[in-house]
Amino acid sequence: MQTIKALTLGAALLGLAACGDTVGERGIIGAGAGAATAAAVDGDLATGALVGAAGNVAYCNRYPSRC
Template sequence: MRISKFILAVATCAGLAACGDSFGEQALLGGGAGALGAAVLSADPFVGAAVGAAGNVLYCKTQNNCR
């Protein structure tokens, strides 16, 4: 069971790397991935969504390969 949680966490992190076309899409994709990851890991999904949204927007703004 612990391995499957780790695999889901890694998959969620990979989902954070998916950039959207606009700021809203980036925040939505990151927030969804963060909330899902937090739920899988039995953490607060609201905190996970906030961290995921901020992380994805920051990642997309600093990487040149996102469109």
């Protein structure tokens, strides 16, 4: 079970590397990665989605050349 959680967490974190072309895409990709991460660590899915969306949008706005 720990292996599945670790793999899910890793996949979710890699999802944050795929920023998207628009702010909406960035938010959706981040929300998905955040929700997946929250599910992997038994956290609140809505909070994970919100934090993931905000984090991905903020990161891509700060470092556009990395997205």
